[in-house]
Amino acid sequence: xxxxxxxxxxxxxxxxxxIILLSIIxxxxxxxxxxxxxxxxxxxxxxxxxxxxxxGGSAKYLLGxxxxxxxxxxxxxxxxxxxxxxxxxxxxxxxxxxxxxxVLAGMNKGWIDSFIMFxxxxxxSVPSTIIGIVCASIFGASKATIVMIIGFTGFxxxxxxxxxxxxxxxxxxxxxxxxxxxxxKVRILFEHVLINIASPLIINATxxxxxxxxxxxxxxxxxxxxxxxxxxxxVMVSAGRDYMINAWWLxxxxxxxxxxxxxxxxxxxxxxxxxxxxxxxxNS
Numbered sequence: 001x002x003x004x005x006x007x008x009x010x011x012x013x014x015x016x017x018x019i020i021l022l023s024i025i026x027x028x029x030x031x032x033x034x035x036x037x038x039x040x041x042x043x044x045x046x047x048x049x050x051x052x053x054x055x056g057g058s059a060k061y062l063l064g065x066x067x068x069x070x071x072x073x074x075x076x077x078x079x080x081x082x083x084x085x086x087x088x089x090x091x092x093x094x095x096x097x098x099x100x101x102x103v104l105a106g107m108n109k110g111w112i113d114s115f116i117m118f119x120x121x122x123x124x125s126v127p128s129t130i131i132g133i134v135c136a137s138i139f140g141a142s143k144a145t146i147v148m149i150i151g152f153t154g155f156x157x158x159x160x161x162x163x164x165x166x167x168x169x170x171x172x173x174x175x176x177x178x179x180x181x182x183x184x185k186v187r188i189l190f191e192h193v194l195i196n197i198a199s200p201l202i203i204n205a206t207x208x209x210x211x212x213x214x215x216x217x218x219x220x221x222x223x224x225x226x227x228x229x230x231x232x233x234x235v236m237v238s239a240g241r242d243y244m245i246n247a248w249w250l251x252x253x254x255x256x257x258x259x260x261x262x263x264x265x266x267x268x269x270x271x272x273x274x275x276x277x278x279x280x281x282x283n284s
Contacts, residue, residue, distance in 0.1 A: 098158020
């Protein structure tokens with residue numbers, strides 16, 4: 001009994017990361033309510049003011065101002081919101097497409113399985129950044145484009161995972177019993193398959209979210225994502241790189257936010273994998 005209780009205790013470090021990540025998500029999601037401003041508004045008379053914590057900094061601006069005199073802290077909140085929103089929406093699309101393809105491949109033998117896995121292999125053979133550049137050139141750089149890029153480049157891991165899980169489940173006794181009793185594929189899917197693959201899907205989604213955040217930041221840094229005056233963390237890093245000597249915070253601060261979010265999501269995902277994966281639990 002003591003061992004069971006110990007398994008359900010969240011480590012303090014993971015709990016702190018969860019609180020930090022949840023705080024970032026909630027605070028950034030309220031950006032429009034807390035700071036109802038026009039992101040395109042500029043004030044060149046107050047450009048490149050130092051943060052309040054630096055010598056000579058302005059108490060009016062917590063993190064100073066950017067090269068166009070805009071409140072950098074406010075833009076950081078909006079940028080975090082957009083990055084999380086784009087990565088999260090892309091994650092949902094990728095999970096939906098990947099799960100659907102994985103189910104089709106796992107539940108059907110023959111050419112359907114072979115064709116879907118061929119598509120997965122083709123996708124994995126092309127870097128996501130290259131796909132992003134091509135899509136941005138064809139459809140134009142925008143929020144919708146970068147969400148589409150994340151969704152249609154991130155499905156492969158979900159498809160492989162779901163297919164592998166279903167192939168294992170097909171050999172289980174309860175699956176054979178259901179088939180022998182005449183249960184349809186749809187009934188087996190909803191009563192047995194989806195329930196048993198839920199935990200691996202959640203783990204994979206958590207781990208993949210960090211890579212989608214990095215992909216969004218990278219594409220926005222290259223100018224292939226959100227376009228000014230709108231903002232994301234990648235856009236802020238890109239805009240601040242020309243002022244690294246005199247205004248280092250314009251690049252370092254959003255970069256640190258990216259690192260903090262990605263590290264938190266990755267560590268929480270690893271912890272979830274250790275807790276929810278029955279194979280790892282049996283080995284421990």
